[in-house]
Amino acid sequence: MAIEDKVKEIIVEQLGVNADQVKPEASFIEDLGADSLDTVELVMAFEEEFGAEIPDEDAEKLTTVGAVIEYLKGKGLSA
Amino acid sequence: MxxxxxxxxxxxxxxxxxxxxxxxxxxxxxxxxxxxxxxxxxxxxxxxxxxxxxxxxxxxxxxxxxxxxxxxxxxxxxxxxxxxxxxxxxxxxxxxxxxxxxxxxxxxxxxxxxxxxxxxxxxxxxxxxxxxxxxxxxxxxxxxxxxxxxxxxxxxxxxxxxxxxxxxxxxxxxxxxxxxxxxxxxxxxxxxxxxxxxxxxxxxxxxxxxxxxxxxxxxxxxxxxxxxxxxxxxxxxxxxxxxxxxxRNARIYCELAGFGMTCDANHITAPIEDGSGAGRAMSLAMSEAGVTPDQVTYINAHGTSTPLNDKVETLAIKRALGDENARRVMVSSTKSMTGHMLGAAGGIESVVCAMAIRDGIVPPTANYEFPDPDCDLDYVPNTARQADVKVCLNNSLGFGGHNACLLFRKLA
Structure with a gap:
């Protein structure tokens, strides 16, 4: 599965949103109804899925779906 | 008030x-x-x-x-x-x-x-x-x-x-x-x-x-x-x-008219053997509502099915109501059916009291087969009973020696 699809799947599952809402420009908090605790849990789920450590200073910048995908790709990770 | x-x-x-x-x-x-x-x-x-x-x-x-x-x-x-x-x-x-x-x-x-x-x-x-x-x-x-x-x-x-x-x-x-x-x-x-x-x-x-x-x-x-x-x-x-x-013309099930609370101050889990803690909680609930023991129709007991609780609670009911009224009143434990819902027990058993008052039906103690000399009240064994239920007590007793008794009354 491509990184995009896996990220999408995790977001749909964790935030209880529809897949078509999970667009690259969608903001977790503004568009997908997440609160601060949701975003912490999301980052944990990405770490778990992709076997990566995401430091807090990086996590703070991952506010949109696209930012997460670019970040994970930039780390050379795959699902 | x-x-x-x-x-x-x-x-x-x-x-x-x-x-x-x-x-x-x-x-x-x-x-x-x-x-x-x-x-x-x-x-x-x-x-x-x-x-x-x-x-x-x-x-x-x-x-x-x-x-x-x-x-x-x-x-x-x-x-x-x-x-x-x-x-x-x-x-x-x-x-x-x-x-x-x-x-x-x-x-x-x-x-x-x-x-x-x-x-x-x-x-x-x-x-x-x-x-x-x-x-x-x-x-x-x-x-x-x-x-x-x-x-x-x-x-x-x-x-x-x-x-x-x-x-x-x-x-x-x-x-x-x-x-x-x-x-x-x-x-x-x-x-x-x-x-x-x-x-x-x-x-x-x-x-x-x-x-x-x-x-x-x-x-x-x-x-x-x-x-x-x-x-x-x-x-x-x-x-x-x-x-x-x-x-707002609400449909009213019953009045919550009394609340008594006490502590055994005895042991972390075992009830005090003479039933005084639970008994006093019942007395306080009746006193607040201005109810005398002869007016109590039904007691939804804590009745956990542990050897000690049921024996001590029987004593507590006798202390609070007196021997004669204790033998007359209907007592049942719906935990015989629901099991012990722990922190929810006092809630579901309040529901039972309200429904008993609304419908004039006392639910039974299920699985009652062999009389115990230490438990000699009318436990409404196995079959529900019709009655004009006017006043109910609901006993809830918790580890820590906490005793709470609620009194529900039919609205006049």
Whole structure:
């Protein structure tokens, strides 16, 4: 599965949103109804899925779906 | 003095997860006890419990919300939603500052603790959920219910083990009497049918080990009783100031007219042998309501089916009512059917009292076969009874020596 699809799947599952809402420009908090605790849990789920450590200073910048995908790709990770 | 009445009820129980199905089962003496299906019990001495079987969280709680709620909290919110619907209250037409919630859980989110502790051990602290704390604390249900209904008045939890829901309802009565609120949702919830829950109570030798005959394992006041059966679920009551209820033409089940609370101050888990603690709680509830022992129609006993509780509670009833009235009054333990719903017990048993008053029917103590010389009252064995139920007492006694007694009365 491509990184995009896996990220999408995790977001749909964790935030209880529809897949078509999970667009690259969608903001977790503004568009997908997440609160601060949701975003912490999301980052944990990405770490778990992709076997990566995401430091807090990086996590703070991952506010949109696209930012997460670019970040994970930039780390050379795959699902 | 401001009076409080019950105007709505919602339940999630091992014998039915609507008010109607629960009450039908309770009147029929139906047992909700079965082999435990939630986890592998092969290593456990206790293999039975009263599990909730027909709970559909999707009917009450959005998927995303479910993920951040312990099972106990899901039960609590579902029961509160049914209670509010039953009450006919429209919060959009009410002052939110005058509505509150007192809801608790005897133990809280034990299943969450179990899961998160395993994650801590296996994956380290960085993988523990940010929702772990809000999921497991025993007061979160009260907060969640307030969010659902926009209730901005008094909101907290009373935690007193198996007396939790009774103390919550009793405190709701006090707040209404004092004028702090006009509408209160009150009750309790529990979901501890998990490894830690069963292991902990089994080690205390508190649970029945009648594994080969689950339906007959919870047998309060019967000579062959050997411990309680763990139940689970929730019960919430809408308790409303009488004039407020009348003004909106609410359907009123009964008055919550008295609340007595005491402590044994004796032992962490064993009741004081002479029944004085529970007895005094009953006396205080009657005294507050201006009721004399001869006026009590029915007592919904704590009746856990442990050897000691049922014997001591029988003594307590005699102390509070006097020998003659104790022998006349109908006493039953619906834990014979629901198992012991722990922090929710005082709630579901308040529901039983309200329904007994509404319908003029006293539900039985199921599984009553062999008389015990230490338990010599009328326990309404096995068959429901018709009666003009005017005054009910509901006893709830918790580890810690907590005793709470609620008095429900038919509205004149």
């Amino acid at each position: 401001r009076k409080a009445v019950v105007t709505g009820m919602g339940v999630i129980t091992p014998i039915g997860s609507t008010l109607d199905s629960f009450w039908a089962s309770a009147k029929a003496g139906k047992s909700g006890v079965c082999q435990i299906t939630r986890f592998d019990v092969s290593a456990y001495d206790v293999k039975i419990a009263a599990e909730v079987k027909d709970f559909n969280p999707d009917a009450f709680i959005a998927k995303k919300e479910q993920r951040r709620m312990d099972m106990y909290c899901q039960y609590a919110v579902a029961a509160a939603k049914m209670a509010m619907q039953d009450s006919g209250l429209d919060m959009a037409a009410e002052n939110p500052d005058r509505a509150g919630v007192i809801a608790g859980s005897g133990i809280g989110g034990l299943q969450t603790l179990e899961i998160q502790h395993t994650i801590l051990r296996e994956k380290g602290p960085g993988r523990c959920s940010p929702f772990m704390i809000p999921q497991m604390i025993s007061n979160i249900a009260a907060g969640m219910i307030a969010i659902d209904f926009n209730m901005k008045g008094p909101n907290y939890s009373v935690i007193s083990a198996c007396a939790t829901a009774a103390h919550c309802a009793g405190d709701a009565l006090r707040l209404i009497q004092r004028g702090d609120a006009d509408i209160m949702i009150a009750g309790g919830a529990e979901a501890t049918i998990c490894g830690l829950g069963i292991a902990g109570f089994a080690s205390m030798k508190a649970l029945s080990t009648r594994n080969d005959d689950p339906a007959h394992a919870s047998r309060p006041f019967d000579r062959e009783r050997d411990g309680f059966v763990m139940g689970e679920g929730a019960a919430m009551l809408v308790i409303e100031e009488l004039e407020h209820a009348k003004k």
